[in-house]
Amino acid sequence: MKRTLLLNPPSFQDFDGGAGSRYQATREVTSFWYPTWLCYPAGLIKDSRVVDAPPENLSIEAVATLAKEFEVAVLFTTSPSFHHDLATISRLKEENPRLLAGLVGPQVSVLPEQSLAAAPQVDFVARREFDYTLREVAQGRPFADILGLSYRSDGEIRHNPDRPWIKDLDALPFVVDVYHRDLKIERYNIPYLRYPYVSIYTGRGCPHRCVYCLWPQTFTGHRYRTRSVGNVVAEVRRALTLFPQAAEIFFDDDTFTADGERARRLAQELRPLNCTWSATARVNTDYDTLKALKEGGLRLLVVGFESGDPQVLTNIKKGATLDMGRKFMASCRDLGIQVHGTFIVGLPGESKDSLAASMRFACELDPDTIQVSLATPYPGTEFYDFCRERGYLKEQDLLQGATGYQQCVVEYPGLAAADIFQAVPRFYRRFYFRPAYMARAARTMLIDPAERRRLWREGREFLTFLFRRRQSQEKPRPSPARL
Numbered sequence: 001m002k003r004t005l006l007l008n009p010p011s012f013q014d015f016d017g018g019a020g021s022r023y024q025a026t027r028e029v030t031s032f033w034y035p036t037w038l039c040y041p042a043g044l045i046k047d048s049r050v051v052d053a054p055p056e057n058l059s060i061e062a063v064a065t066l067a068k069e070f071e072v073a074v075l076f077t078t079s080p081s082f083h084h085d086l087a088t089i090s091r092l093k094e095e096n097p098r099l100l101a102g103l104v105g106p107q108v109s110v111l112p113e114q115s116l117a118a119a120p121q122v123d124f125v126a127r128r129e130f131d132y133t134l135r136e137v138a139q140g141r142p143f144a145d146i147l148g149l150s151y152r153s154d155g156e157i158r159h160n161p162d163r164p165w166i167k168d169l170d171a172l173p174f175v176v177d178v179y180h181r182d183l184k185i186e187r188y189n190i191p192y193l194r195y196p197y198v199s200i201y202t203g204r205g206c207p208h209r210c211v212y213c214l215w216p217q218t219f220t221g222h223r224y225r226t227r228s229v230g231n232v233v234a235e236v237r238r239a240l241t242l243f244p245q246a247a248e249i250f251f252d253d254d255t256f257t258a259d260g261e262r263a264r265r266l267a268q269e270l271r272p273l274n275c276t277w278s279a280t281a282r283v284n285t286d287y288d289t290l291k292a293l294k295e296g297g298l299r300l301l302v303v304g305f306e307s308g309d310p311q312v313l314t315n316i317k318k319g320a321t322l323d324m325g326r327k328f329m330a331s332c333r334d335l336g337i338q339v340h341g342t343f344i345v346g347l348p349g350e351s352k353d354s355l356a357a358s359m360r361f362a363c364e365l366d367p368d369t370i371q372v373s374l375a376t377p378y379p380g381t382e383f384y385d386f387c388r389e390r391g392y393l394k395e396q397d398l399l400q401g402a403t404g405y406q407q408c409v410v411e412y413p414g415l416a417a418a419d420i421f422q423a424v425p426r427f428y429r430r431f432y433f434r435p436a437y438m439a440r441a442a443r444t445m446l447i448d449p450a451e452r453r454r455l456w457r458e459g460r461e462f463l464t465f466l467f468r469r470r471q472s473q474e475k476p477r478p479s480p481a482r483l
Contacts, residue, residue, distance in 0.1 A: 001046045002071040002100070006038040009075050009088040010053040010060050011437075021393045032188045034199045036175055036252070037104070038076055041134040042182070043173030048138070050178060055187040060091050067095035074102045074126070074134060079378050080406075082107055084114070102137065104130045106218035110380030112150035124148045124151040125433065128219055129166055129204070163370045165205070165221050166285045170231040171382040175200060184241055192300060192369045193278060193341040194247035196301045198239045202232045202266065206254035206456055208282070209317045210304075211382035212347060218380035233269045240275060248299065251279040260280075261291045267296025269360035278302070283320045283328040290331050300338040300368070303328065306360025307347060309354035316347050322361065329365045345427065346420040348377035348386055348409050359430045366436070372427045375404045 026250045032055040042048045049070075053063055067073065073092055077085040090102045100123050108125040116122060126133040126148055133148040143151045148163030166172070176198060179185065185196045203226035206216040216222050236249055257263050257278035263279075270277065278291070278300040294303075305325050307313055332339050343358055348410055362370055374455075377384035377393060387393040387410050394409045394417055411417040431437065445452040 002140060004042075004045050004048040004072040004074065004134070004138045005066060005070040005090075006035075006042050006048060006074060006134075007063065008035040008038060008052045008054065008073045009077070009081070009085045010048075010058055010063055011081055011084055015040065031190050033190070033252075034175075034183070035076065035186055036199060036201060037130075038074070039175040039178040039182075040131045040172055041074075041456065042174065042178045044131060044135040045138045050182040052183060053186075060088050063088065064091045064095045067092040067099055070096070070099065070307075072100045072102070072138060074104055074137075077103050077107050078104045079107045082231065086119050086121060089119070093121055100124075100131060100137075102126060102134075103310070106132070106214055106380060108150075112159060113157055116150060117150065124149055128162065131172060133163055165225060167225065169225060169227045174235045174238055176235055176242055180242045185246060190250070192302070192338075193250055194276065194299075196243075196246055197248045197250050198243055198246045199250045200235055200239070200251045201253055202227050202251050202256065203253050203259075207258055208255065208319055210319075211316050211386065212344065212375060212377070213254070213380060214378045217382065218378070220254065224253075224255070226259060226262060229262065229266045229269055232266060233273070234320050236270065236273060236275065236277075240273065247276065249275055249277040251277065253280055255282055256280045257285045257293075260286065264289055264292040267293045267298065269296075271296045273297070283324040285328065287331045287335075288337055290337060294335045294337055298337060300340060301332065302340045302342065303367075304342045304344075305361070305365065306342070306344050306356035307350075307354065309349070309351075312347050312349045312354050316378065317351040325361070325365060329367065337481045339367040340369045340371065341365060342371045342373065343427065344373050344375050345423045346408060350375070350384070350412060350420065351415055352419065355420075355427075359427050362427070362431050363434060364446065370428075370431055372424050374408050374424060375410060376406065377410060 019472065035050060035052045036054075038050050042200040051058070051063065052065065071087070075085050075089060084149045085103070089103075093099050093101060101121065102124040103115065103119075103122055104126045112125045112127055116125060124137065124143065125148060126137070130148065133146055136146045136200045137143075137149070143149055143153065144158075144160070146175050147160055150157065150159045152158075185198060188197065188199075189195050190197065203224055205222060205224050206213070207222055207224050208216075209222065222420060239246065239249060264358065275297055277297050279298065279302070281301040281303050283303060304318075305320075306318060308322065310322060313322075328342065329339065331337075341362065343362060345355060345358070375383070377387045384393075392410050392412055394411060408417040408421040411420065441455055445455055
């Protein structure tokens with residue numbers, strides 16, 4: 001077995017990206033997701049090591065010192081970070097010219113030919129789910145025999161057949177064991193989760209067809225493949241043993257409630273563990289399921305409302321209505337379930353009126369916290385094809401070159417990219433600077449010292465974000481989104 005480094009590479013200061021983040025950028029409040037995707041193959045490869053450079057604040061030079069210790073280095077890359085990640089590989093190979101270097105992630109899964117052509121320093125790409133593909137690379141199997149691999153041979157780029165989706169997810173190792181071996185959970189913080197938290201997947205894939213969503217369209221597929229309830233509960237028990245300091249478990253599936261019956265059974269099995277946990281959900285989750293989850297220890301749900309305009313919801317194939325959102329919030333409020341609501345500005349059909357409608361809708365729903373993201377047309381998504389075919393895609397980088405903040409790269413007739421970009425801080429101010437919200441936050445800070453410290457820190461970071469974030473006026477350079 002080749003000594004293998006699995007690297008979430010260095011990037012911008014406080015850059016929330018790589019093998020776990022869905023929106024790769026410098027975030028408004030410091031957030032770091034676990035590199036869960038890299039930890040699965042790490043558990044399959046003896047003597048491997050996971051290095052998560054962003055939360056450890058490691059520079060390229062610091063990472064380069066590790067190169068001589070390994071025979072294979074695999075980096076998780078994204079469209080926004082692609083060129084920066086290539087620079088990291090070049091530096092690793094300067095230290096160890098014999099190093100075999102590969103890339104994984106949605107970017108190279110949908111653009112393997114273009115990615116390898118643009119990156120002569122890269123030896124291979126492992127497409128889609130790469131757990132067993134990387135194990136076979138580490139085992140030294142001939143590249144021609146490894147499913148899901150794209151690579152160079154005799155000066156040509158070759159693509160082996162796709163590896164089938166993994167059916168038996170129970171056969172994969174527990175990622176919490178790799179977390180315990182290679183990571184420090186205190187480095188991971190998400191504003192709406194209790195600190196420190198531990199994140200795991202209970203399944204892969206999502207049956208829904210939202211046009212903008214990166215993972216199901218490029219990486220995990222549209223069938224929700226799940227681990228058995230017993231397997232998930234065993235890993236939660238393991239996490240609670242390894243990390244007694246953990247305040248919360250987070251189930252970071254694309255849509256944890258996609259299989260309501262299974263979600264209820266899992267909640268029932270978790271109840272005796274007396275642990276606090278949170279998860280993802282959709283607004284179509286029924287009251288009985290929400291009640292069962294709450295009784296099983298659920299604290300918070302992350303829910304995509306996305307827009308307050310019915311036509312925009314139809315355009316993005318969300319499969320949700322405004323009334324469904326209202327009913328969902330009423331149920332959660334009745335049951336005492338906290339909600340982190342996510343919204344996206346700049347989706348197909350967006351206008352100044354629809355932006356205003358979304359802001360009104362968010363204030364009407366009044367979730368505990370919100371996240372507002374720029375609509376980003378990642379390659380491989382239906383949203384990307386839509387924007388490109390209609391000329392809505394601007395020739396601009398996905399990230400601002402100096403800070404790593406997201407750029408708005410779409411604009412529509414009657415709605416400029418600059419208007420969409422400025423809608424993000426306006427949305428946040430409209431929601432958080434309401435007297436009702438500020439009074440609620442003040443009450444919370446008076447009652448709970450831990451919440452007081454958290455809200456004070458996040459408020460300070462948020463105001464800094466509003467001040468620093470700007471749409472770049474720099475001359476565009478070749479962007480990974482256009483490979």
